[in-house]
Amino acid sequence: MELYGGWSALLYDSHPFRVQGEEEFYIQEAQQLGSPILELGSGTGRLLIPVAKSGSEIHGLDLSEDMLNITRGKIEKLDDATQKRIHLTQGDMRDFKFEQRFKLITIPFRAFLHILTVEDQKKTLQNILEHLAEDGKLILDAFDPKLELINSNLGYQSSRLKQMTELVHPVSGNQVFVWYSTTYNLEDQLINEIWIYEEIEDDGNVIRRQYVPLKVRFVYRYEMQHLLDLCGFKIDSLYGNYNREDYFHGGEQIWVCSRA
Numbered sequence: 001m002e003l004y005g006g007w008s009a010l011l012y013d014s015h016p017f018r019v020q021g022e023e024e025f026y027i028q029e030a031q032q033l034g035s036p037i038l039e040l041g042s043g044t045g046r047l048l049i050p051v052a053k054s055g056s057e058i059h060g061l062d063l064s065e066d067m068l069n070i071t072r073g074k075i076e077k078l079d080d081a082t083q084k085r086i087h088l089t090q091g092d093m094r095d096f097k098f099e100q101r102f103k104l105i106t107i108p109f110r111a112f113l114h115i116l117t118v119e120d121q122k123k124t125l126q127n128i129l130e131h132l133a134e135d136g137k138l139i140l141d142a143f144d145p146k147l148e149l150i151n152s153n154l155g156y157q158s159s160r161l162k163q164m165t166e167l168v169h170p171v172s173g174n175q176v177f178v179w180y181s182t183t184y185n186l187e188d189q190l191i192n193e194i195w196i197y198e199e200i201e202d203d204g205n206v207i208r209r210q211y212v213p214l215k216v217r218f219v220y221r222y223e224m225q226h227l228l229d230l231c232g233f234k235i236d237s238l239y240g241n242y243n244r245e246d247y248f249h250g251g252e253q254i255w256v257c258s259r260a
Helices: 006-014 022-033 048-053 065-075 080-084 118-131 147-152 221-230
Strands: 037-040 058-062 086-090 102-107 132-143 162-168 175-185 190-200 206-217 233-239 252-259
Touching (some): 006 162, 006 190, 022 048, 022 102, 022 132, 037 048, 048 058, 048 065, 048 080, 118 221, 221 233
Parallel strands (some): 037 102
Antiparallel strands (some): 162 175, 175 190
8 A cells, every 4th residue: 555645745754753863874884785775665765865975876665656756856956976876666665676686675764564464574575585685784673562552542542533743834834733543453463543634724724634544563573583584584683773772672673684
């Protein structure tokens, strides 16, 4: 399923989507491992472009053509040398095909969690392994699920509509309110969210509203480790944040892997 299409793609960069140290981490890994690099779920180029600016050749793959078009608009403003280092492809991380092999393949900002079944997770990882250079690395991240937080948000308190943030529309300059509702399916480890975007004029009237469904499948630490082992990877490091501190419950799962 394509996420962040149309209007929500336009507003994506206005969201406060940041994890401390993320950009610096991927730049350092890219410089250490060398090119070419493949970023799966590259979105609007939030990480892809800084990596390219640092001197790396990078390919970005995303399912959303709208997101890729936003990236293309950003690329047009870069210097010629940086533009030539960037290659974009519309496609699905479960079944992409490239002729070349990559020194580094990344799935940043929890994009792997949009893969909702174990079978599709395995397809994705096996496809990545086929495209990884012999001495290449895979880096992917996921949030580490806090069961106490999930349990405290089951039932009505979870599913009721809540305000997430306020944005400024990048074209009209109008205020945009973002609301969300969340339900949990613990048996299938699914988080189902509905995001509602409301663009407001100065007089308070809602001139546009868009509903965006968002579904992710959370993974536990040892579940992810077993999945990587099963698909032919060796775990080199597991960090709890982008400062390369050891894994801890409730932080990030930042997996750095090579061929087994």
